[in-house]
Amino acid sequence: MNAPSFRNWQSVQDEVLRRIHAREWKPGELIPNEADLAVEFGCARSTVNRALRALAESGLLDRRRKAGTRVAAQPVAKATLDIAVIRHEVEARGNKYGYQLLMRETVVPPARICGAMQTPADAALLHVRALHLADDAPYAVEDRWINIGIVPQAQSEDFATISANEWLLTHAPYTHGEIAFSAAQVSADDADILGVAAQSAVFAIDRLTWDNDASVTKVRLLFTPGYQLRTQL
């Protein structure tokens, strides 16, 4: 039996995965170094590197210079969620997308908002509320605050036909942001808009995006009951 050759990084990755899975390399255990594996697999070290790097990114391997590469003792599952524009999300489900503007005003926000967005307490922000529909049924309510100091163009946009959700993506770039998922009980207001029973449990997504040091927008999305955010592991 001579060594089979794994000529591309995908097959090297598959073989490494197989060994981890078959417990040939046990959790926490040190695996051979790249150079040795390259010889064994009959490929270049950079090919092995590519494979191992990808596995390290997905959390299955821990790598440290000089210390070597070891199988993660308790692999942290990395679930990658694709947060798309709501219209796309709805259309991807095969439903007809609908949109309805509920409110649009420029006001000084409550302390809670300007605190989170780090805007001056007396600075007015653009407050937009809208309803997203799937096949004419309520899908999600969007409650958004836009920092007009950073995105002044938003003031001349009425958001009557295009959602702020979508408009901002193409008009207000951000450098980074935070996103949080939680469960909440709908307020009487929102229950009415979504057409659900009062106090229903709804899925909430809170997002706050930044352009360097300045906040761009803060949004809270409440989805109708039954909504699931799913992905593969």
Add this chain to the structure above:
Amino acid sequence: MNAPSFRNWQSVQDEVLRRIHAREWKPGELIPNEADLAVEFGCARSTVNRALRALAESGLLDRRRKAGTRVAAQPVAKATLDIAVIRHEVEARGNKYGYQLLMRETVVPPARICGAMQTPADAALLHVRALHLADDAPYAVEDRWINIGIVPQAQSEDFATISANEWLLTHAPYTHGEIAFSAAQVSADDADILGVAAQSAVFAIDRLTWDNDASVTKVRLLFTPGYQLRTQL
């Protein structure tokens, strides 16, 4: 002004990000090809490739052979969630972790379960319910079904001190899985266990993992109100 040189892929990435952000390359627009950028940046094409590939993976660029690379018109934000062992999650918050087994029995599951897990309708599974605590306060209830056809060792484990959550990670490898996040109203039972008001809105995580074609385990985690799953964008 002569061209500054970007000698490593990170700085190339930063520069590309800067251009996208500064709208020098607009959404949907085609950017120069790798070879040209390599010349401009004064580095090898593979360095440019590495940078652009990373940006494509994070959803900011769309790349297609021959067609070239373009700035994503509507970047799909990829939020990567780290799903760790609950004990680690609690400890990472600086709280003391606690664990309590609520139930452990081997029974033939309801149709809903064996349907999802694709086990024979008459096959018994191991059903485990447990409570995870943070600083002695309820944190999450775990309701889990384990396929003892695939993980027979689970039968000789009492899960009295180590949670199934943690035990499975080191003893039952999986090849892939699905995970779903949602909001739910607690059942009377669970409300009692979590010590929350009946009908409270709780955050739910449902996970189903597979070892090739066979299901390994199906678990539902319900978190106490206020729980947030958060990450950076």
Add this chain to the structure above:
DNA sequence: AATGTATTTATGTGCAGACATAATAACCTG
């Protein structure tokens, strides 16, 4: 015009070699 074929082109990937860097291990030295 419709269909099939060949060419072109940008990305995708592989390789060998080199140097950079971080972190451990080995060695001093007081």
Add this chain to the structure above:
DNA sequence: CAGGTTATTATGTCTGCACATAAATACATT
């Protein structure tokens, strides 16, 4: 023995080159 210095080593990355591959375009054929 504690402390700091130096070597060693595995990963991280860059380079220049080559060829593979997908897909758009041009071209030829019916």
